[in-house]
Amino acid sequence: xxxxxxxxxxxxxPGHEAHDDHGHHPSYLTDGTTVKSWLLTVDHKRIGIMYMxxxxxxxxxxxxxxxxxxxxxxxxxPTIMDAMTYNRVFTLHGVVMIFLFMIPAIPSIFGNFLLPxxxxxxxxxxxxxxxxxxxxxxxxxxxxxxxMLNGGLxxxxxxxxxxxxxxxxxxxxxxxxxxxIGFSSILTGMNFIVTTHTMRAPGITWFKMPLMVWAxxxxxxxxxxxxxxxxxxxxxxxxxxxxxxxMFDVARGGDPVLFQHLFWFYSHPAVYIMVLPAFGVMxxxxxxxxxxxxxxxxxxxxxxLGIAFVGFFAWGHHMFVSGQSTFNAxxxxxxxxxxxxxxxxxxxxWVGTVYKGAVEFSTPFAYFCGFLFFTVFGGMTGxxxxxxxxxxxxxxxxxxxxHFHFIMVGATIxxxxxxxxxxxxxxxxxxxxEGWGLVSAAFIILGFNATFIPQFLVxxxxxxxxxxxxxxxxxxxxxxxxxxxxxxxxxxxxIAVYLTYALIYGERVDNPWHSKGxxxxxxxxxxxxxxxxxxxTYPEEPHFYVDPKKAEGEVSDV
Amino acid sequence: MSSAHxxxxxxxxxxxxxxxASLEVQKHAARLGMWLFLATEILLFAGLxxxxxxxxxxxxxxxxxxxxxxxLTMGTINTVxxxxxxFTAAMAVHYAKEGKNAMxxxxxxxxxxxxxxxxxxxxxxxxxxxxxxxxxxRYYFYEGIQLPxxxxxxxxxxxxxALHALHVVIGMTVLAFATVRAYRVGDFNAxxxxxxxxxxxxxxxxxxxxxxxxxxxxxx
Numbered sequence: 001x002x003x004x005x006x007x008x009x010x011x012x013x014p015g016h017e018a019h020d021d022h023g024h025h026p027s028y029l030t031d032g033t034t035v036k037s038w039l040l041t042v043d044h045k046r047i048g049i050m051y052m053x054x055x056x057x058x059x060x061x062x063x064x065x066x067x068x069x070x071x072x073x074x075x076x077x078p079t080i081m082d083a084m085t086y087n088r089v090f091t092l093h094g095v096v097m098i099f100l101f102m103i104p105a106i107p108s109i110f111g112n113f114l115l116p117x118x119x120x121x122x123x124x125x126x127x128x129x130x131x132x133x134x135x136x137x138x139x140x141x142x143x144x145x146x147x148m149l150n151g152g153l154x155x156x157x158x159x160x161x162x163x164x165x166x167x168x169x170x171x172x173x174x175x176x177x178x179x180x181i182g183f184s185s186i187l188t189g190m191n192f193i194v195t196t197h198t199m200r201a202p203g204i205t206w207f208k209m210p211l212m213v214w215a216x217x218x219x220x221x222x223x224x225x226x227x228x229x230x231x232x233x234x235x236x237x238x239x240x241x242x243x244x245x246x247m248f249d250v251a252r253g254g255d256p257v258l259f260q261h262l263f264w265f266y267s268h269p270a271v272y273i274m275v276l277p278a279f280g281v282m283x284x285x286x287x288x289x290x291x292x293x294x295x296x297x298x299x300x301x302x303x304x305l306g307i308a309f310v311g312f313f314a315w316g317h318h319m320f321v322s323g324q325s326t327f328n329a330x331x332x333x334x335x336x337x338x339x340x341x342x343x344x345x346x347x348x349x350w351v352g353t354v355y356k357g358a359v360e361f362s363t364p365f366a367y368f369c370g371f372l373f374f375t376v377f378g379g380m381t382g383x384x385x386x387x388x389x390x391x392x393x394x395x396x397x398x399x400x401x402x403h404f405h406f407i408m409v410g411a412t413i414x415x416x417x418x419x420x421x422x423x424x425x426x427x428x429x430x431x432x433x434e435g436w437g438l439v440s441a442a443f444i445i446l447g448f449n450a451t452f453i454p455q456f457l458v459x460x461x462x463x464x465x466x467x468x469x470x471x472x473x474x475x476x477x478x479x480x481x482x483x484x485x486x487x488x489x490x491x492x493x494x495i496a497v498y499l500t501y502a503l504i505y506g507e508r509v510d511n512p513w514h515s516k517g518x519x520x521x522x523x524x525x526x527x528x529x530x531x532x533x534x535x536x537t538y539p540e541e542p543h544f545y546v547d548p549k550k551a552e553g554e555v556s557d558v
Numbered sequence: 559m560s561s562a563h564x565x566x567x568x569x570x571x572x573x574x575x576x577x578x579a580s581l582e583v584q585k586h587a588a589r590l591g592m593w594l595f596l597a598t599e600i601l602l603f604a605g606l607x608x609x610x611x612x613x614x615x616x617x618x619x620x621x622x623x624x625x626x627x628x629x630l631t632m633g634t635i636n637t638v639x640x641x642x643x644x645f646t647a648a649m650a651v652h653y654a655k656e657g658k659n660a661m662x663x664x665x666x667x668x669x670x671x672x673x674x675x676x677x678x679x680x681x682x683x684x685x686x687x688x689x690x691x692x693x694x695x696r697y698y699f700y701e702g703i704q705l706p707x708x709x710x711x712x713x714x715x716x717x718x719x720a721l722h723a724l725h726v727v728i729g730m731t732v733l734a735f736a737t738v739r740a741y742r743v744g745d746f747n748a749x750x751x752x753x754x755x756x757x758x759x760x761x762x763x764x765x766x767x768x769x770x771x772x773x774x775x776x777x778x
Contacts (some may be wrong), residue, residue, distance in 0.1 A: 122577035125587045190594045198587040199577070224594055228602035236609075236717065246695020246713045247609060253707045258612045262605055529576070 025532050027429065027525040042127035043528060047134055048113030049427065054138065057111060058087030058100035065093035067489060070482040071452075076470050083468040087154035088169070090466060095148075096158025100141055102412060103270065106186055106277035107223075108137070111216045111417045113427060117193060117519035118210045120201025120536055122529045125194040129187055137184035156466060157266070161248040161259045165240040172238050179234040182227045185273075192216050202387050202539035207301070210518055210542040211294060214301040215280025218308040222269045222276075226312070230266035233259070257322050263316035272311040274408055276304055278415030279346055282371055285422050286350045287543040288515040289365040290357025294543055296349035300330045306342040310335060320391045329388045336386035343379050347372065360513070363437030367418035370445040374410025378403060381456070396466075399459030407500030410448060417444065418496070422513070424499065429525045430506030436498040443491030450484025518542050572750040585752055592756045596763050599725070603767050606718045610774060617707025624703055624711035627692055627777035628650060629683055633776040636679050637768065643672035644765040647733070647758040654751035659744035662754060666737040669761065673730050678725055687712070715775055722767055729764045734758045 028045045032038075038046055068089050071077045081089065112130065116123055124130050147153065151170040155163055164171055170186065196217050200209070237259070239245040248254040287294045294300060316324060316332030324332075350372065381403040385391045393398060425431055454477040459465075463474050470478070511520045518538060522531050578584040606643045650665035691699035694713035736757045740746060746754055 116577075127575075127577070147578075189600075190591055193594055194587050194591045197590055198583050199579075224598055225601055229596045229605040232602050233606035239717075244696050245717065246709055247717065249695055252698075252709045253613070254694055255612060255616065255714075258609060262608060265605075282758060313748075350709060387770050392624075452693060535579075 011287065013452075014179055024555030025248050025527045027523070028427070028432075029525050029527045031528045036195050036318055040131070042123070042131050043129060044112050044124050044127065045427075045526060045530075047130050048109050050113075050134060050375060051104060051108040051112060051137075055077060056104055056139070058096055059105075062093055062096035062101055063489065063492070065089050065096065069093060070485040072468075073470070073478045074482050076472055078469075082523040084154065085369030086468045087466075088152035089261070091153055091156050092148055095144065095174060095178070097408075098157055098270070098274075099120065099144070099181050102408060103181075103185055104137060104188075105274075105412070105416050107192070107219055107273070107554060108133075110191060110212075110281065110423060111188070111219075111277065114519050115195055115213060115216060115421065116199065116518070117522065117530055118213050119195065119199050119524060120204055120518065120531070120538060121195065121199035121404055122531070124189050124191050125198055130191055133187035133191070134227050140177045140180030140184060141184075142177070144174050147171075147177060158263065159237060160263075161237060161240065161256045163255075164237055164248050165244075169242045175238045175241070179231050179238070182231040182234070182373070185223045186227050187266060189220035189227070192220040193224065196220075201535055201538060204518075207298065208538065208541050209301075211283035211297070211304075212277075212280035212299050215276045215283070215304050218277045218304040218393055219280075219307075220275050222308050222311065223272050226266045226269040226273075229262060230270075232267070233262045243554050246454070257319070257324070260322055261315070264318045265312075268315040268318065269308075269311045271404075271407065272307055272549060274412050276307060278371070278412045279304065279343075281415040281419045281422075282350060282368055283346075284543070285364045285368050285418055287545075288517060289360050289362065290354045290512055291360070291369070291545050292353055292357040292543075293541065293545055293548065294349070295352035296345075296356075297541070299345050300349050303342040303345045305344075308341055310338045310342065314339060314386075317391070318388050318520045320388050321395045321477060326388075333386050337383055340379055341388075342384045343375065347376060347379075358386070362434055362513075363432075363441055364418045365423040366438055366441040366445075367414045369460045370441070370448070371411055371414035371418065373445075374406050374448070378406030378410050381406065394459065396464055397454045397459035398463050398465055399404075401458060401465045402455035404451050405455070410452070413448075414445075418512045420495075420499075423519075424502070425509045425512050426519060426526075428503060428506070428525045429508060429510070431509040431511050431512055432502035432506060433498050436494060438492045440494040442497070443487055447484050447489075447491055451488055452484070454478070455478040471549065472525060516540075516543050517544060572752065582748075588752050588756060591671050592759050596759065599763055599767075603718070603721070603770070606714065606721065607770070607774070610714050610718070611706065613710050614778070617705070617710065620703065620705035620707035621711055623705055624692070624708050624715075625776060627700075627703060627714075628776050629686070630776055632679050632683050633772055636676050637772045639672050639676050639679070640765050640768050642678070643669045644762055646672070647761040650736070650756045651751060651755050654740075654746040654754040655748050657747035659740045659746050662746055663737050664742040666733050666740065666757075669733055670730055670737070673726055673733075677723060677726060680719065718775070719773055721752075722764070722771060725764045725767065729757075729761045732760055 026045055032041075038050065041047065068081070069086070072081055072086055073178045112124070115121075149172045150173070153164075153167065153169045153171045153174050155167060155169075155171060159171070160177060164175075196209070196213060227446070236245065236247045240247055240249070246252050246254060248256055248258060248259045283294060283300055314332060314336045316328055320329050320333075350368075381399075385394055385400055386401055421432070421437055458474050458477040458481070461474065461477075463470055510524050514519075521536060521538075572581070574581050574584060574586075578587065641771070646665045646668040650662045650669070653659075653661035653665060687693060689695075691703075692703075692712050693709075694716050695709050698709035698712060700708070736754050739753065
């Protein structure tokens with residue numbers, strides 16, 4: 001182990017200003033209060049907060065679209081909108097939620113905020129690139145929103161050709177917006193990989209990194225390697241739609257299935273861009289709230305990389321009925337199940353961490369419980385739809401919709417909310433009302449089950465996805481689903497109210513959880529350069545609550 | 559932020575951004591970032607190569623016939639030009655390490671001239687295709703090849719060469735910045751050559767992509 005502060009290569013002295021004076025150090029929130037000091041900041045924490053504002057705004061937009069869908073499906077016939085509007089609404093729900101909310105949600109908000117803190121660094125490797133990625137994201141979002149306001153598109157978020165090349169709705173700006181957002185994702189991913197490689201503080205070896213960092217690292221690898229492919233594809237379809245370039249033009253021999261292959265080559269790994277950071281968040285939380293070292297650290301770390309790797313070779317399970325060979329389908333089916341193996345490794349290790357822990361059942365842990373249930377349930381149905389023979393009847397029914405919402409909403413949103421509650425004191429130095437936190441968690445977990453369990457049933461009964469009308473006999477389940485969605489929305493409103501209240505009137509706290517995560521070693525909210533004084537060293541593993549040797553009684557004399 | 563900290567000593571070094579542990583780490587970070595970026599570029603073209611492979615498998619005759627219609631001489635000249643420009647780009651890094659800033663500038667100017675040459679030749683090839691009608695998709699009106707799949711070949715041809723040409727232009731911009739700095743400021747030396755190196759890496763990628771495109775498109 002390196003003794004403290006002996007690393008000093010020339011120039012390693014941390015910020016000259018932070019040396020001898022033990023005076024007042026403003027937090028990053030108050031260090032500069034002008035609008036310009038926020039908009040042009042290169043501080044990773046401020047960039048994370050700005051991401052949070054925008055991502056939450058787009059979550060609201062996507063959520064409103066979701067509620068519109070559910071209201072429309074209350075009755076078998078037309079309810080509040082015509083069929084064309086409905087097509088646009090479910091497309092925009094998907095586009096907004098996936099490209100503007102899910103993909104940037106945890107990496108760009110919490111990853112930006114926490115990665116340098118967890119590595120003992122003052123900032124990410126390329127701070128200006130980091131700021132650029134925010135504005136690239138906003139530029140892409142601007143394009144996409146402009147397209148939505150000017151008519152929107154009705155292709156579904158999958159943009160399948162040939163329809164997307166021929167529809168008269170506003171496809172091009174939305175696709176181009178998604179293309180631009182892809183650059184933002186690539187920039188963030190590159191930044192995180194380089195940061196993890198080069199910015200670790202003395203003492204933080206690869207296997208002493210917090211598991212959140214491992215998860216972000218695996219996510220970044222996917223972002224860097226998969227996003228360019230969909231970038232190219234979106235460009236090709238935009239060109240097809242605007243200029244009839246002909247790459248997927250069936251009349252001239254173009255192959256729409258090729259489009260699907262390229263699309264899912266990105267969009268399947270993209271699921272792991274959404275869910276791997278969620279796994280990382282949960283690894284942190286389960287350890288902090290069980291007051292126990294994480295069980296099976298290396299297994300959890302490696303399984304993140306395993307999911308990232310196998311995730312690249314599973315895309316064909318979206319295309320079991322698109323006319324690929326049965327051999328292909330079988331191979332993709334088996335590879336899909338490997339993802340389940342890696343996920344199960346994580347789940348067992350989390351449960352092993354809770355086992356005999358001193359559990360503190362506060363809001364983040366409540367979300368962890370919900371998350372565990374949704375991940376297992378969503379994962380198991382994933383194995384089911386990954387089985388070719390079972391997928392054929394379930395394909396394009398509400399069963400699939402319910403399955404991917406269990407993973408993408410169930411797992412990712414639970415983790416997003418858990419992260420928001422766990423790190424809220426870290427970000428703002430304020431504490432929210434714990435009782436309301438638990439109440440809203442109950443609303444959200446119950447509301448979520450009430451929304452999507454009926455969709456499993458209605459899908460299994462044969463209701464196809466994306467349909468505007470349905471037979472009478474599906475109505476009861478659809479009403480149940482809509483009722484659940486209202487509960488879910490109510491839960492979010494409660495959260496918005498008490499967190500806003502806490503932001504202003506919340507009690508000042510520093511580390512309310514007594515967490516031993518690396519990010520809690522500095523004050524809350526952190527100062528601008530994260531640490532005061534010389535660079536800290538990290539002799540212990542993250543979340544080192546119990547020395548296993550002492551606990552086992554093997555070492556009597558210290 | 560980026561409160562500059564110039565390493566004391568006789569050789570003027572690059573600025574050390576305050577969040578890096580040392581200058582070594584900073585250089586390593588820049589290089590690693592560039593390698594990752596190049597990986598994304600390769601994946602970008604890989605998508606097009608996948609389209610190429612699928613359609614060539616579906617339409618082998620049209621692919622062979624369409625490939626014959628390209629001007630092999632111009633393609634070969636362009637390949638030689640681009641590979642030579644990669645050599646001068648590498649020489650620029652070599653001179654930057656030795657601190658010979660004038661030579662860095664000269665080498666980059668040579669590279670840029672060859673890049674312009676490449677684009678001019680490409681322009682004449684495009685012009686010819688617009689003239690005879692070997693164009694993508696529905697714009698195709700060439701009488702010479704009536705095989706199914708021929709318009710697709712030219713979709714792939716134009717998509718990949720245009721995307722490559724765009725990368726040539728981006729690479730030229732990057733090299734132009736290093737050139738101006740070499741002539742005006744002249745502070746490249748053994749300690750400080752990252753900018754030239756990264757520009758040169760990017761240029762090698764542009765070259766490498768062409769080395770794949772040339773046999774795929776011209777030598778089927």
